[in-house]
Amino acid sequence: MADDRxxxxxxxxxxxxHRLIDEVFMKxxxxxxxxxxxxxxxxxxxxxxxxxxDSYVVKPxxxxxxxxxxxxxxxxxxxxxxxxxxxxxxxxxxVIEEGFAFAELYRVVESMxxxxxxxxxxxxxxxxxxxxxxxxxxxxxxTAGVGIMRPGADIAAANLRPGDAVIISGSIGDHGVAVMSxxxxxxxxxAIESDCAPLNGLIAAVIxxxxxxxxxxxxxxxxxxxxxxxxAAQSGVVVAIDETxxxxxxxxAGACEMLGLDPYQVANEGKVVAVVAAADADKAVAAxxxxxxxxxxxxxxxxxxAPDGKPRVTLKTTVGTTRILDMLVGEQLPRIC
Amino acid sequence: MADDRxxxxxxxxxxxxHRLIDEVFMKxxxxxxxxxxxxxxxxxxxxxxxxxxDSYVVKPxxxxxxxxxxxxxxxxxxxxxxxxxxxxxxxxxxVIEEGFAFAELYRVVESMxxxxxxxxxxxxxxxxxxxxxxxxxxxxxxTAGVGIMRPGADIAAANLRPGDAVIISGSIGDHGVAVMSxxxxxxxxxAIESDCAPLNGLIAAVIxxxxxxxxxxxxxxxxxxxxxxxxAAQSGVVVAIDETxxxxxxxxAGACEMLGLDPYQVANEGKVVAVVAAADADKAVAAxxxxxxxxxxxxxxxxxxAPDGKPRVTLKTTVGTTRILDMLVGEQLPRIC
Numbered sequence: 001m002a003d004d005r006x007x008x009x010x011x012x013x014x015x016x017x018h019r020l021i022d023e024v025f026m027k028x029x030x031x032x033x034x035x036x037x038x039x040x041x042x043x044x045x046x047x048x049x050x051x052x053x054d055s056y057v058v059k060p061x062x063x064x065x066x067x068x069x070x071x072x073x074x075x076x077x078x079x080x081x082x083x084x085x086x087x088x089x090x091x092x093x094x095v096i097e098e099g100f101a102f103a104e105l106y107r108v109v110e111s112m113x114x115x116x117x118x119x120x121x122x123x124x125x126x127x128x129x130x131x132x133x134x135x136x137x138x139x140x141x142x143t144a145g146v147g148i149m150r151p152g153a154d155i156a157a158a159n160l161r162p163g164d165a166v167i168i169s170g171s172i173g174d175h176g177v178a179v180m181s182x183x184x185x186x187x188x189x190x191a192i193e194s195d196c197a198p199l200n201g202l203i204a205a206v207i208x209x210x211x212x213x214x215x216x217x218x219x220x221x222x223x224x225x226x227x228x229x230x231x232a233a234q235s236g237v238v239v240a241i242d243e244t245x246x247x248x249x250x251x252x253a254g255a256c257e258m259l260g261l262d263p264y265q266v267a268n269e270g271k272v273v274a275v276v277a278a279a280d281a282d283k284a285v286a287a288x289x290x291x292x293x294x295x296x297x298x299x300x301x302x303x304x305x306a307p308d309g310k311p312r313v314t315l316k317t318t319v320g321t322t323r324i325l326d327m328l329v330g331e332q333l334p335r336i337c
Numbered sequence: 338m339a340d341d342r343x344x345x346x347x348x349x350x351x352x353x354x355h356r357l358i359d360e361v362f363m364k365x366x367x368x369x370x371x372x373x374x375x376x377x378x379x380x381x382x383x384x385x386x387x388x389x390x391d392s393y394v395v396k397p398x399x400x401x402x403x404x405x406x407x408x409x410x411x412x413x414x415x416x417x418x419x420x421x422x423x424x425x426x427x428x429x430x431x432v433i434e435e436g437f438a439f440a441e442l443y444r445v446v447e448s449m450x451x452x453x454x455x456x457x458x459x460x461x462x463x464x465x466x467x468x469x470x471x472x473x474x475x476x477x478x479x480t481a482g483v484g485i486m487r488p489g490a491d492i493a494a495a496n497l498r499p500g501d502a503v504i505i506s507g508s509i510g511d512h513g514v515a516v517m518s519x520x521x522x523x524x525x526x527x528a529i530e531s532d533c534a535p536l537n538g539l540i541a542a543v544i545x546x547x548x549x550x551x552x553x554x555x556x557x558x559x560x561x562x563x564x565x566x567x568x569a570a571q572s573g574v575v576v577a578i579d580e581t582x583x584x585x586x587x588x589x590a591g592a593c594e595m596l597g598l599d600p601y602q603v604a605n606e607g608k609v610v611a612v613v614a615a616a617d618a619d620k621a622v623a624a625x626x627x628x629x630x631x632x633x634x635x636x637x638x639x640x641x642x643a644p645d646g647k648p649r650v651t652l653k654t655t656v657g658t659t660r661i662l663d664m665l666v667g668e669q670l671p672r673i674c
Contacts, residue, residue: 007668013558014602014665037571038493039554040389040420042486045382051483052377053428054464057472083377091390091481095432127391129477131672135394137472144428144481146388149379156375217376221350234374265351328351331344335468 006100011130024102025126028109029092029116033124041124043089046148050085052076053144059335061108061138064178065193068141069111071269071337074198075220076145077119081203082216082272084155085147090116093127093142100138108139119198121145150207159214160235165281166301167274169202169294170195171247172224176266176336177255192251195270195293202291203272209287211280218272221337222328225264225313227273229327232311239313241301241325264315265328267336275303343437348467361439362463365446366429366453370461378461380426383485387422389413390481396672398445398475401515402530405478406448408606408674411535412557413482414456418540419553419609421492422484427453430464430479437475445476456535458482487544496551497572502618503638504611506539506631507532508584509561513603513673514592529588532607532630539628540609546624548617555609558674559665562601562650564610566664569648576650578638578662601652602665604673612640 009016026035033041054075061068073090080087092112096105116123178194199218207213215235219227224246232239248256248263256263270293276284281299288294306312313325346353363372370378391412398405410427417424429449433442453460515531536555544550552572556564561583569576585593585600593600607630613621618636625631643649650662 008671009668011558011671012665012668013560013563013604014667014669016667017559018664036493036495037567038420039416040387040422040482040484042420042422043386043388045384045386045485047382049380049382049386049426049483050377051380051426051428051481052462053430053479053481055430055432055466055479057432057466057468079376083375083379085377085379089386089388091388093390093392093479093481095392095394095477125389129392129394129672129674131394131474134471135474135672136477137468140432140466140473140477142390142392142430142479142481144388144390144430144479145377146386146483147377148382156373158373221348222354223350226350230374267350327355328349330351330353331346331349332351334345334348335466335472337466 004102006096006098006130008098008130011128020128024105024109028113029123031122031124043124048149050080050083050147050149052079055140055142056337057140057335058179058337060182063182063194066196067108067111068139069108070115071196072141072143073112073115074196074269076143077121077198077200078218080145080147081200082218084153085149087119087121087145087147087200089124089146090121091125091144092123095129095131095136095140097136097138098130098133115198119200155213155216157215157217157231157234160231160237160275160303161214162237162303162305163278164214164275164303165278165299166239167276167281167284167297168300169272169288170296171249172268173248173252173256173263173266175269176333177252179336180333192249195268197270197293199272199293202288202294205287205290206274206284209283211284212277213274215275216272219268221267223265223267225325226327228313232313236306236311238304238306239301240304241315243315243317245298245300247296261332264325265332341439343433343435343467345435345467348465357465361442361446365450366460368459368461380461385486387417387420387484387486389416390479392477392479393674394477394672395516395674397519400519400531403533404445404448405476406445407452408533409478409480410449410452411533411606413480414458414535414537415555417482417484418537419555421490422486424456424458424482424484424537426461426483427458428462428481429460432466432468432473432477434473434475435467435470452535456537492550492553494552494554494568494571497568497574497612497640498551499574499640499642500615501551501612501640502615502636503576504613504618504621504634505637506609506625507633508586509605510585510589510593510600510603512606513670514589516673517670529586532605534607534630536607536609536630539625539631542624542627543611543621546620548621549614550611552612553609556605558604560602560604562662563664565650569650573643573648575641575643576638577641578652580652580654582635582637584633598669601662602669
């Protein structure tokens with residue numbers, strides 16, 4: 001492209017828009033369905049579908065271990081996977097600030113294509129809007145996703161049962177600390193990379209292991225604390241976590257201490273919390289460990305009845321006491337995803 | 338909600354986020370699937386699907402005849418309809434600027450619910466991000482949509498054939514001029530309202546009439562000129578339009594003249610261009626006219642071969658001359674949708 005910055009005209013729907021589409025998106029996203037450039041993509045379906053959406057406003061847009069493009073694809077692939085679906089189709093919608101560099105747009109779009117390729121999903125439809133300088137911050141990306149449900153899957157946050165095992169696929173807090181480490185005005189630099197990754201392969205391994213999976217969720221915004229509290233509330237149970245089993249990397253723990261953050265409330269982008277029937281816990285952990293993204297999978301707690309009718313999450317601490325693990329109150333890390 | 342403005346904490350994924358979801362979105366969007374609040378919505382599917390997405394950044398967010406919420410639902414319903422699908426499921430993802438008034442958010446969300454209700458689609462999944470003051474302009478909405486393809490439908494911009502009739506469902510330029518009329522700094526006020534409307538009922542009437550429909554597209558950004566040029570290019574044909582048949586409301590024509598705009602390049606949000614087999618043209622027009630949004634439907638042109646291999650759009654003007662109708666070059670109306 002002759003110009004090296006995105007102009008308002010690139011969002012006009014006219015000739016310059018078509019050039020942007022042809023010279024950036026169609027060059028990098030090569031799916032034949034997208035290539036038809038109709039108003040909607042027409043794709044093979046299935047009896048039951050999963051459908052999800054997320055907008056991504058992460059700041060900065062490039063961070064150790066990933067970028068807004070990788071995040072946008074992985075986040076939506078993961079949300080589909082968490083419902084028991086096989087992720088299939090992804091949409092990509094861009095809101096771009098006038099003046100955004102084409103070099104950065106290419107980098108983001110190529111990162112999306114690579115993540116989609118790894119996850120085995122097709123980017124089949126898209127949209128671009130350009131807003132005036134100062135009306136958005138660089139680039140926001142929305143992805144929606146469609147998956148085909150595995151027959152018989154019944155995986156939901158409301159399905160936890162007393163006795164179930166709570167499993168997590170690895171350490172917590174990496175994504176949030178990786179993004180924070182690059183934020184303007186923060187004085188620390190860590191070796192921590194975002195865990196941003198597509199988890200569909202890992203989830204498929206767990207389901208294919210035959211383990212009786214009741215609930216799956218990726219502990220993104222709000223961290224592990226939010227996911228566990230959502231599980232407890234939606235199922236009306238107590239989730240009892242053993243802190244000695246929860247992995248927090250040393251640099252993540254150090255960064256959190258310095259910043260006054262609770263690693264349980266820091267976002268992850270490549271982890272899954274699985275709640276499975278107790279008898280299948282070891283099988284599920286073993287299945288997770290077959291994935292490069294689940295090498296450190298482990299059981300971290302159990303589900304119990306809420307005898308007083310009050311769902312909650314309890315944490316048995318490393319010093320042997322028990323505390324309530326509450327959901328994040330207020331804002332901790334704006335624009336973490 | 339106690340506070341009357343959206344805060345960064347409303348995007349945190351923690352307690353305040355949950356309050357926003359419960360007290361705004363779940364109150365207004367009452368679909369039982371959405372109500373499960375899982376990572377993805379699980380819904381019945383079909384053999385072939387249509388999938389589309391659009392982000393909406395229209396400015397101002399409220400305008401005569403509509404608002405960003407109505408636009409976001411209708412736009413996606415229409416894109417699905419244009420592929421020959423029955424629109425079924427809509428996602429709603431919000432990027433909100435810190436400080437945005439809850440009263441306006443309610444108004445937008447209620448408008449989305451009303452539009453979805455009219456179109457008979459379910460809003461089944463969503464997302465909210467909040468960015469710092471100055472990092473977005475009030476509110477941006479992305480909707481994606483999933484539709485179920487009608488069996489045997491083969492409707493695409495590449496399907497035009499010489500001899501086909503070109504039909505439009507009504508007047509052009511209304512949306513663009515309605516939005517412009519409310520823009521800051523413009524000195525005119527017109528009685529023109531946006532034509533923003535869900536067209537799935539109108540499209541269903543045309544398809545159910547048995548007319549052999551080759552292509553459908555809603556002439557949004559870039560206007561009728563872009564849609565016709567896309568048709569011509571993708572099918573390798575000449576599209577010959579008779580200007581005397583194209584309706585432009587007097588106030589729209591007047592506003593365009595004052596602003597130096599070409600109504601053929603101004604966005605519409607409730608019109609469809611249909612290309613049908615010549616023998617079925619009257620049948621298709623009659624079917625459109627059964628819809629409240631197609632009362633002024635009419636044939637505006639024909640498709641011809643491009644003997645020199647150069648696809649193009651020609652316009653027979655009201656004074657009897659013929660000119661090339663080109664696609665918009667550059668930016669005409671930023672943030673029109």
